[in-house]
Amino acid sequence: xxxxxxxxxxxxxxxxxxxxxxxxxxxxxxxxxxxxxxxxxxxxxxxxxxxxxxxxxxxxxxxxxxxxxxxxxxxxxxxxxxxxxxxxxxxxxxxxxxxxxxxxxxxxxxxxxxxxxxxxxxxxxxxxxxxxxxxxxxxxxxxxxxxxxxxxxxxxxxxxxxxxxxxxxxxxxxxxxxxxxxxxxxxxxxxxxxxxxxxxxxxxxxxxxxxxxxxxxxxxxxxxxxxxxxxxxxxxxxxxxxxxxxxxxxxxxxxxxxxxxxxxxxxxxxxxxxxxxxxxxxxxxxxxxxxxxxxxxxxxxxxxxxxxxxxxxxxxxxxxxxxxxxxxxxxxxxxxxxxxxxxxxxxxxxxxxxxxxxxxxxxxxxxxxxxxxxxxxxxxxxxxxxxxxxxxxxxxxxxxxxxxxxxxxxxxxxxxxxxxxxx
Numbered sequence: 001x002x003x004x005x006x007x008x009x010x011x012x013x014x015x016x017x018x019x020x021x022x023x024x025x026x027x028x029x030x031x032x033x034x035x036x037x038x039x040x041x042x043x044x045x046x047x048x049x050x051x052x053x054x055x056x057x058x059x060x061x062x063x064x065x066x067x068x069x070x071x072x073x074x075x076x077x078x079x080x081x082x083x084x085x086x087x088x089x090x091x092x093x094x095x096x097x098x099x100x101x102x103x104x105x106x107x108x109x110x111x112x113x114x115x116x117x118x119x120x121x122x123x124x125x126x127x128x129x130x131x132x133x134x135x136x137x138x139x140x141x142x143x144x145x146x147x148x149x150x151x152x153x154x155x156x157x158x159x160x161x162x163x164x165x166x167x168x169x170x171x172x173x174x175x176x177x178x179x180x181x182x183x184x185x186x187x188x189x190x191x192x193x194x195x196x197x198x199x200x201x202x203x204x205x206x207x208x209x210x211x212x213x214x215x216x217x218x219x220x221x222x223x224x225x226x227x228x229x230x231x232x233x234x235x236x237x238x239x240x241x242x243x244x245x246x247x248x249x250x251x252x253x254x255x256x257x258x259x260x261x262x263x264x265x266x267x268x269x270x271x272x273x274x275x276x277x278x279x280x281x282x283x284x285x286x287x288x289x290x291x292x293x294x295x296x297x298x299x300x301x302x303x304x305x306x307x308x309x310x311x312x313x314x315x316x317x318x319x320x321x322x323x324x325x326x327x328x329x330x331x332x333x334x335x336x337x338x339x340x341x342x343x344x345x346x347x348x349x350x351x352x353x354x355x356x357x358x359x360x361x362x363x364x365x366x367x368x369x370x371x372x373x374x375x376x377x378x379x380x381x382x383x384x385x386x387x388x389x390x391x392x393x394x395x396x397x398x399x400x401x402x403x404x405x406x407x408x409x410x411x412x413x414x415x416x417x418x419x420x421x422x423x
Contacts, residue, residue, distance in 0.1 A: 036136050236274060
């Protein structure tokens with residue numbers, strides 16, 4: 001029996017990885033392969049691309065042989081908790097169950113539950129009514145979150161093994177009840193390094209921040225055994241549409257970075273032209289698939305419209321003075337949060353806002369919680385996990401929270417407080 005093929009898509013936010021993942025799924029489904037596309041991104045727009053409601057269940061996507069699912073962390077946590085606790089309710093007294101249920105109300109339960117659901121599709125459970133999928137495609141969260149997700153099989157398998165030799169307990173329940181999970185995590189680890197059946201595709205654009213993140217992430221993947229890596233360079237401007245100085249300048253920048261990408265990554269690469277509209281609906285996805293998988297030597301094309309009708313839009317100018325008044329401190333420390341879909345420019349805008357406020361004489365801290373942060377690249381200096389002054393700008397300081405280090409510091413603080421309290 002043919003073994004399932006696993007294809008992972010990742011990349012910096014906004015580079016088009018969901019579009020490329022959807023087009024790849026449509027391509028394999030059209031080939032007659034039973035295909036499942038899953039998103040592990042809490043802010044996924046998979047349903048928007050296919051223009052259909054998906055949710056936390058396997059759902060047909062309007063193309064023969066193609067299904068999709070959006071993993072919901074909250075629902076995955078409840079399913080995981082019930083799967084572990086239900087058999088125990090029949091044999092354990094109420095006071096013991098109360099302790100166990102409390103043990104499952106920890107942040108690590110949500111993390112492991114989402115991951116556990118993800119791993120289900122990389123093991124024998126990757127089937128529908130007993131019939132395995134030929135292709136399972138994972139549309140993952142932006143790169144930093146993806147690396148964390150793929151490190152979990154190794155980390156949790158090791159954690160279960162160490163707990164079995166110690167107290168016999170983990171933050172997700174007694175080792176005896178989750179020993180089967182270790183076998184599943186070990187199998188996921190093996191499959192991640194299986195070059196015949198697992199492929200990891202980075203989607204990037206021909207620019208510095210995207211190249212930097214791809215290089216960093218690909219190096220980290222190699223440390224956990226992922227070897228089969230490919231690239232899709234997306235959003236390239238065709239030379240014949242770059243007569244205007246603005247587009248000509250961007251075209252020349254892209255050509256410079258395309259040469260860097262070729263030199264830096266000796267792996268299979270594909271290139272995709274910039275589209276002039278949003279990619280939504282089956283027709284647009286299938287057009288992308290044609291260019292992504294050219295047949296008979298046909299090269300990818302740039303297309304105008306992809307059959308979509310669009311109306312002109314009038315842009316209204318905002319009152320910028322009111323925005324400046326909004327972000328200025330008013331005699332007390334002010335916290336300003338910048339958020340948005342990946343790739344929309346929130347890091348650039350937050351850096352610009354921090355620079356402006358500092359230049360007005362206010363002591364300003366620029367802080368990022370993004371594991372794949374680029375504030376260092378935007379500021380053109382290395383930013384670490386301790387607060388430091390930004391060179392060349394009075395009153396401006398920056399820090400990047402290291403999530404793994406923060407978790408370890410948190411655990412140590414809790415344990416130290418417990419020792420002081422009970423010793």
